[in-house]
Amino acid sequence: xxxxxxxxxxxxxxxxxxxxxxxxxxxxxxxxxxxxxxxxxxxxxxxxxxxxxxxxxxxxxxxxxxxxxxxxxxxxxxxxxxxxxxxxxxxxxxxxxxxxxxxxxxxxxxxxxxxxxxxxxxxxxxxxxxxxxxxxxxxxxxxxxxxxxxxxxxxxxxxxxxxxxxxxxxxxxxxxxxxxxxxxxxxxxxxxxxxxxxxxxxxxxxxxxxxxxxxxxxxxxxxxxxxxxxxxxxxxxxxxxxxxxxxxxxxxxxxxxxxxxxxxxxxxxxxxxxxxxxxxxxxxxxxxx
Amino acid sequence: xxxxxxxxxxxxxxxxxxxxxxxxxxxxxxxxxxxxxxxxxxxxxxxxxxxxxxxxxxxxxxxxxxxxxxxxxxxxxxxxxxxxxxxxxxxxxxxxxxxxxxxxxxxxxxxxxxxxxxxxxxxxxxxxxxxxxxxxxxxxxxxxxxxxxxxxxxxxxxxxxxxxxxxxxxxxxxxxxxxxxxxxxxxxxxxxxxxxxxxxxxxxxxxxxxxxxxxxxxxxxxxxxxxxxxxxxxxxxxxxxxxxxxxxxxxxxxxxxxxxxxxxxxxxxxxxxxxxxxxxxxxxxxxxxxxxxxxxxxxxxxxxxxxxxx
Numbered sequence: 141x142x143x144x145x146x147x148x149x150x151x152x153x154x155x156x157x158x159x160x161x162x163x164x165x166x167x168x169x170x171x172x173x174x175x176x177x178x179x180x181x182x183x184x185x186x187x188x189x190x191x192x193x194x195x196x197x198x199x200x201x202x203x204x205x206x207x208x209x210x211x212x213x214x215x216x217x218x219x220x221x222x223x224x225x226x227x228x229x230x231x232x233x234x235x236x237x238x239x240x241x242x243x244x245x246x247x248x249x250x251x252x253x254x255x256x257x258x259x260x261x262x263x264x265x266x267x268x269x270x271x272x273x274x275x276x277x278x279x280x281x282x283x284x285x286x287x288x289x290x291x292x293x294x295x296x297x298x299x300x301x302x303x304x305x306x307x308x309x310x311x312x313x314x315x316x317x318x319x320x321x322x323x324x325x326x327x328x329x330x331x332x333x334x335x336x337x338x339x340x341x342x343x344x345x346x347x348x349x350x351x352x353x354x355x356x357x358x359x360x361x362x363x364x365x366x367x368x369x370x371x372x373x374x375x376x377x378x379x380x381x382x383x384x385x386x387x388x389x390x391x392x393x394x395x396x397x398x399x400x401x402x403x404x405x406x407x408x409x410x411x412x413x414x415x416x417x418x419x420x421x422x423x424x425x426x427x428x429x
Numbered sequence: 430x431x432x433x434x435x436x437x438x439x440x441x442x443x444x445x446x447x448x449x450x451x452x453x454x455x456x457x458x459x460x461x462x463x464x465x466x467x468x469x470x471x472x473x474x475x476x477x478x479x480x481x482x483x484x485x486x487x488x489x490x491x492x493x494x495x496x497x498x499x500x501x502x503x504x505x506x507x508x509x510x511x512x513x514x515x516x517x518x519x520x521x522x523x524x525x526x527x528x529x530x531x532x533x534x535x536x537x538x539x540x541x542x543x544x545x546x547x548x549x550x551x552x553x554x555x556x557x558x559x560x561x562x563x564x565x566x567x568x569x570x571x572x573x574x575x576x577x578x579x580x581x582x583x584x585x586x587x588x589x590x591x592x593x594x595x596x597x598x599x600x601x602x603x604x605x606x607x608x609x610x611x612x613x614x615x616x617x618x619x620x621x622x623x624x625x626x627x628x629x630x631x632x633x634x635x636x637x638x639x640x641x642x643x644x645x646x647x648x649x650x651x652x653x654x655x656x657x658x659x660x661x662x663x664x665x666x667x668x669x670x671x672x673x674x675x676x677x678x679x680x681x682x683x684x685x686x687x688x689x690x691x692x693x694x695x696x697x698x699x700x701x702x703x704x705x706x707x708x709x710x711x712x713x714x715x716x717x718x719x720x721x722x723x724x725x726x727x728x729x730x731x732x733x734x735x736x737x738x739x
Binding site for chain 1: 459460461462464465467468469471472474475476477478479481482485493494497498499543544546547549550551553554555556559562565566569570571572573574575576577578579580581582583584599600602603605608634635638659662663665666670680681684685688689692706707710713714717718720721722725729
């Protein structure tokens with residue numbers, strides 16, 4: 141049996157080695173870099189937590205974080221609620237064409253966010269987009285999806301479009317594993333469709349919902365692709381610090397402020413970890429009370 | 430390129446116990462027409478941009494601006510567009526397509542195998558530090574890949590890996606969620622009794638893993654493979670920062686550079702890049718959609734395992 145004990149670490153080793161090199165090392169390196177500053181005179185100097193102090197009072201960073209937090213607060217509930225409704229509808233067995241509908245809603249997930257942003261960017265277009273064309277045809281006011289006031293909503297729509305199906309599939313897959321006997325028992329007890337959904341299906345979905353919620357926190361806070369792409373067509377609305385991630389990118393690649401970019405990335409990661417824990421704790425507390 | 434081999438080896442559905450019971454009986458044959466109509470309306474929203482893309486790729490840049498967006502123009506020219514997309518800039522689009530296949534294929538196969546071996550190791554063996562190591566990985570699920578990307582770039586710049594295919598492939602090989610999923614999956618899908626029996630028969634651990642466990646892990650493996658494939662295929666941020674040679678671009682970065690060009694081409698209709706961006710977009714999504722459709726029964730049961738337990 142000694143051979144068997146040695147086998148476990150060997151199976152795990154390839155993953156763990158790469159994990160250390162490609163996950164923990166960059167994190168450590170970013171933490172290290174964030175403690176230095178490039179000075180015009182005297183080269184790179186150790187500055188302790190100065191970069192963090194600077195970031196925490198940097199309006200561009202804070203606005204970027206604020207914007208994605210706002211985005212998270214209204215986009216994620218809409219997306220997950222839609223995913224939940226779709227999953228329950230699919231699982232109810234009441235739908236015709238269920239397979240077609242399920243795959244159709246899921247398909248956007250396979251579309252790169254670059255392509256999704258390009259497509260929606262065109263559809264949003266105030267001059268030649270079909271919505272604008274239709275509005276003009278019907279003599280209605282042309283909605284300006286790419287204006288300051290609409291932009292966050294327009295981005296939210298793209299992200300929702302991309303990920304509702306993915307979340308729906310996770311929830312649907314979880315629903316399919318509920319044992320048939322539970323439904324039979326509920327039916328014997330006289331539970332209707334709504335009661336079954338509320339008392340059996342929703343509790344069964346809890347782990348899957350937590351998973352989708354966790355992914356959504358992570359996804360929202362690192363928003364980058366969609367604003368980066370729409371920046372091309374609405375440069376006046378989307379600044380180079382529109383989201384925290386876009387800001388980090390700008391700092392590193394157009395500003396050449398490597399140390400500060402590392403600080404911002406590191407802080408963004410920290411914000412996401414804290415937000416994830418907060419969300420998990422809140423959701424878990426609700427379960428126990 | 431061995432993108433297809435691992436999926437082929439697990440093609441026989443030797444499904445063990447877990448997840449979806451096949452062909453679960455459904456109550457009553459009643460179907461609801463209002464609910465179906467409501468869901469079809471939702472479906473229209475999800476298919477609308479794709480229909481637009483399909484229609485738009487039959488148009489010249491001129492027609493993109495001058496005809497109604499959701500209907501065909503008088504002079505459809507899909508084939509012309511496809512040909513021009515493939516020949517623009519000495520066929521750089523083909524190059525991007527091949528790069529994407531290479532990056533996504535290698536990453537997905539590598540990530541799936543690493544996650545499978547690791548998940549199996551954590552699920553079926555006890556050793557010193559296994560809890561700590563697993564919890565470390567589990568915690569890493571929360572670390573966002575894009576926040577990691579810039580530090581990785583800085584590190585790779587030091588190591589001289591920037592602007593090489595490695596810069597895109599290496600970070601994609603480590604998929605903490607994939608490891609978690611494979612561990613959960615391996616717990617049920619690989620019964621201890623089977624492992625014991627194989628050991629009594631004198632099979633070595635490596636042989637047991639490759640000959641027996643990997644087969645039983647099939648659906649979970651396909652799930653990780655497919656989702657890493659999508660993540661790498663659709664990845665934009667990482668290659669954007671890592672690569673600056675257009676010959677190394679994957680399709681996402683290439684398309685966005687064309688889109689920027691189309692935008693800078695001035696008054697829209699005068700530049701003919703837009704038709705290429707649109708047609709290129711359409712071409713870029715076809716392979717993934719097909720992969721998902723063909724492999725759906727595997728990835729769905731694999732996802733079920735990950736979504737249920739925690």
